[in-house]
Amino acid sequence: MSEPVVIVGAGLGGLTLARVLHVHDVPVTVYEAESSPSARTQGGMLDIHEHNGQLALEAAGLTDGFRALIVEGAEATRVLDRTGKVLLDEPDDGTGSRPEVQRGALRRLLLDSLPAGTVRWGHKVTGARSLGGGRHELTFADGTTAVTGLLVGADGAWSRVRPLVSGAVPEYVGTSFVETFLFDADTRHPATAKAAGGGALFVPEPGKGIQAHREAGGTLHTYVVLSKPRDWFTDFTDEAAARAQVAGEFEGWAPELTALITDGETPPVLRPITTLPPGHRWPRTPGVTLLGDAAHLSVPNGEGANLAMQDAAELGRAIAAHPDDPEAALAEYEAALFPRSAAEAAEAARDFELCFGEKTPHSLIALLTGQA
Numbered sequence: 424m425s426e427p428v429v430i431v432g433a434g435l436g437g438l439t440l441a442r443v444l445h446v447h448d449v450p451v452t453v454y455e456a457e458s459s460p461s462a463r464t465q466g467g468m469l470d471i472h473e474h475n476g477q478l479a480l481e482a483a484g485l486t487d488g489f490r491a492l493i494v495e496g497a498e499a500t501r502v503l504d505r506t507g508k509v510l511l512d513e514p515d516d517g518t519g520s521r522p523e524v525q526r527g528a529l530r531r532l533l534l535d536s537l538p539a540g541t542v543r544w545g546h547k548v549t550g551a552r553s554l555g556g557g558r559h560e561l562t563f564a565d566g567t568t569a570v571t572g573l574l575v576g577a578d579g580a581w582s583r584v585r586p587l588v589s590g591a592v593p594e595y596v597g598t599s600f601v602e603t604f605l606f607d608a609d610t611r612h613p614a615t616a617k618a619a620g621g622g623a624l625f626v627p628e629p630g631k632g633i634q635a636h637r638e639a640g641g642t643l644h645t646y647v648v649l650s651k652p653r654d655w656f657t658d659f660t661d662e663a664a665a666r667a668q669v670a671g672e673f674e675g676w677a678p679e680l681t682a683l684i685t686d687g688e689t690p691p692v693l694r695p696i697t698t699l700p701p702g703h704r705w706p707r708t709p710g711v712t713l714l715g716d717a718a719h720l721s722v723p724n725g726e727g728a729n730l731a732m733q734d735a736a737e738l739g740r741a742i743a744a745h746p747d748d749p750e751a752a753l754a755e756y757e758a759a760l761f762p763r764s765a766a767e768a769a770e771a772a773r774d775f776e777l778c779f780g781e782k783t784p785h786s787l788i789a790l791l792t793g794q795a
Contacts, residue, residue: 436731443739557710
């Protein structure tokens with residue numbers, strides 16, 4: 424291609440696409456709103472699956488680097504009830520079929536695999552418009568612009584690129600996560616660390632629950648789950664009030680579990696769960712497409728990062744296979760993307776109900792043990 428492919432968003436999907444294009448000698452530029460690679464903590468643990476995420480990393484030529492990042496033992500899973508009683512305790516089986524890595528470490532691997540200057544940091548897109556003929560103009564927060572020949576929106580749930588192809592916007596599903604952390608838990612919070620075990624912890628009840636994951640350095644990264652109207656959640660700028668409001672929903676639960684809420688060592692962060700319409704798709708629009716959450720945001724079920732990377736690998740291969748015909752590449756990519764993402768969104772909705780619906784924890788245990 425005579426012009427670089429332009430990607431908006433330097434998350435795992437955007438960077439995987441950039442790397443696959445680089446492997447195929449296709450020029451690429453990534454615009455990212457954040458000011459630097461270290462501007463923000465990059466989430467927690469990810470299990471990277473054999474059938475999508477690992478294949479994407481293979482297409483990117485990064486399998487060995489990925490293997491070096493795996494956190495041993497982190498595939499262990501426990502389900503407890505509110506008293507701390509163990510309902511399911513599955514150790515890491517050592518097969519590595521769903522190996523766990525830190526999101527930040529995986530992002531760094533991808534960044535380090537790209538030529539210097541590929542990612543343009545501090546370029547927050549505030550608007551995008553069609554110029555006709557498959558070309559588009561991006562406007563950045565500093566007032567500068569860039570013109571693209573092939574534009575990919577990898578910019579997440581609130582994509583600035585999506586309006587070029589679709590009027591869909593994410594809608595709140597009625598459940599929010601509240602993110603908290605305990606650091607050096609084995610020393611400072613031993614009872615909680617013991618309850619959490621070596622990998623993932625689930626303590627679900629219908630409409631609410633506590634999920635945590637052990638990360639490097641004894642960190643326990645927690646998502647408190649509450650099915651509440653969006654306006655139930657008070658102003659989270661008042662840290663003590665927010666923590667007390669959330670903890671009040673878990674009165675009577677075992678103190679080693681509620682400590683994940685009450686003893687959090689960073690301000691609690693509210694993360695409302697939103698989705699795009701199931702089966703979201705758009706008409707073939709010259710010169711632009713989407714991947715990852717920008718294309719098919721759904722409720723979390725452990726597949727989001729994997730799907731974004733799969734999208735990226737397939738799009739990258741399609742562009743490389745049609746260097747002189749980007750429309751053929753985008754049509755080929757979307758023909759596979761739409762049915763796959765619709766099926767994945769339906770599965771995610773099913774899994775979410777099994778995790779947090781009326782039949783949990785029994786339905787969650789069935790899901791985790793392959794019985795659902």
